[in-house]
Amino acid sequence: MNLKQLRYFVTVAEELHFGRAAQRLHISQPPLSMSIQQLESHLGFALFLRNNKNVALTDAGTLFYREALMLLKHADDMQQIGERVAQGTIGHLRIGFTSSTLFRGLNQYIASFQKQYPQVEISLRELNSYEQFQAIKQEQINLGFVHTLNDTEQISHRLFLAEEFICCMPKSHPLAQRNSIDLKHLQHEPFILFPRAVSPYYHDQITAICVNAGFSPHLVHEVRNWLTIVEFVELGLGIALVPKSMQSLKKDHVRFIEIENNDILSETHCIWNKRSSSILLDHFLQLLPFGAV
Known part of the structure; x- marks a missing residue:
């Protein structure tokens, strides 16, 4: 069973006519009929009562129709959410910082980022430099602001x-x-x-x-x-x-x-994991004035 079969089934259930459903789906009727038969075979029960004049939902088909609608809506929602995450307009960005970083303008860059990406959640964790390096390696934070650069084997960094x-x-x-x-x-x-x-x-x-x-x-x-x-x-x-x-x-x-x-x-350095492929991280890094003196 797949989403395509569910969409075909929902269309037939709404039209109660294979010909009209095929027109709505912009396909011919035989593959539509074949898809419904395969779905019923997979489920092990009939979804429609058919005769030469009418098509009607069985009791099981009526229940299955309601559930299929919710599943398809959930699938559509998941696709939209996935697209927005991929575009970097929603998601969760975790930032480590030392207390002094707040006096160096970090709060201004966070405010600017949230204004541009209002549906991105930002979490702040106050950690010393060593703790931030460990948190980056263990993927507990996405980026950090530290004063020392010790073990940079897995770490990308910029001033x-x-x-x-x-x-x-x-x-x-x-x-x-x-x-x-x-x-x-x-x-x-x-x-x-x-x-x-x-x-x-x-x-x-x-x-x-x-x-x-x-x-x-x-x-x-x-x-x-x-x-x-x-x-x-x-x-x-x-x-x-x-x-x-x-x-x-x-x-x-x-x-x-x-x-x-x-x-x-x-000196304050921004650090992040070399293996990171987060578009949210890329968006945030683009806001920072690296190397400012």
């Missing part, structure tokens, strides 16, 4: 954003009114930083910036996300070096100041 580090200090700090600052003036300041176990990338980047300025940072407070770091600075608990995008927080009691003579940048 999403490279930005400067800036100094974040309380407005009450004696150096807070400067437009730029030489970090050597901060060598005795208490620093607020990620624990290396939580974010080895940022820990090592910020330590390297300080070492290039001639000192090792005096690490006093260790916290696990950028928001808390800036909050600690606002409370007067120390200073921090943060990616420039953190300026978007617009804190009233904090100043963000450019760092002099620093070439080390904070």
Whole structure:
């Protein structure tokens, strides 16, 4: 039994006349009659009562007609859904991110994507860089935004954003009114930083910036996300070096100041599985400004 046979049967059931049904289907009558006979043989019961003058549905045929209509409608719906999935207008896109990515414009690109593809569902998962690599390999997310590129054997990647580090200090700090600052003036300041176990990338980047300025940072407070770091600075608990995008927080009691003579940048990379053939992923990647600085 196939969909073609069901369509033939439904047409005959609606016309109750093989000749008119054949005309509707744009086929000749013999193949239509043969198809109905094959369907009845497959089912093991008669669908029609036939004589020289009339065609009528059997009781089984009446029930089968109702079920066939629902099955054909479901098949048509499945085809339409499949076509829309293939075109990338519906579906489900799963995105991994680190918390700082939200300050780098990811939310704007998601909003733009959803405006263009309103029937695509987007799920966000906050994961560190290592967890995102694992989730990509296990196909738990479609793409991610990470700061480190370690094991890229199965991973495609492109630079999403490279930005400067800036100094974040309380407005009450004696150096807070400067437009730029030489970090050597901060060598005795208490620093607020990620624990290396939580974010080895940022820990090592910020330590390297300080070492290039001639000192090792005096690490006093260790916290696990950028928001808390800036909050600690606002409370007067120390200073921090943060990616420039953190300026978007617009804190009233904090100043963000450019760092002099620093070439080390904070990088965010977009990653996805090399074997992925998702048109939704392709659509999303086309929106991203790769390599923006």
